[in-house]
Amino acid sequence: MNSAQEKWYNLYIRPVNFTQADAIESLRIAQRFNAWSSINYFVMPGITDTAEELNALKAIIDNARINMIQWRNFNIDPDWLFSRIEFDGQGQPLGIKHIMEQIRKEYPWVYFGYFNPPLNVISEYQFK
DSSP states (O other): OOOSSHHHHHHHHOOSSOOHHHHHHHHHHHHHTTOOOEEEEEEOTTTTTBHHHHHHHHHHHHHHOOSEEEEEEOOSOHHHHHHHTTOOOOSOBOOHHHHHHHHHHHOTTOEEESSOOOHHHHHHHHTO
16 A cells, blocks of 8 residues: 555556455455454655545554554655656655554554564454
8 A cells, every 4th residue: 555545545556446445445354354454555755654644544544443554665766656646745744753653652453564474473463
């Protein structure tokens, strides 16, 4: 997921017959069946570290009660990305560290990582 905000998600992913809402519904279904759910969250300073993005990410967590965020470096040319999604800024950056701290504070059950965790971690976090 390149952004929790539908606008930026759609402009980058350009989904066909599968929307961001569909992806979030998949997460809700996983939770309904007590399955581990996570998002690969591609971090891009200027996009994923704003108040707007934080609020959108919190809405996803609230709606889907995900277990994990895999914080990933988007590792993409920002000029190319910003031109692809017609991005020209959207608010004051808060910093990725601040965003992570806010998520950790408000959603202590959400596991942070970069790779899928081992089964013992999943078992520990899954039903918090």
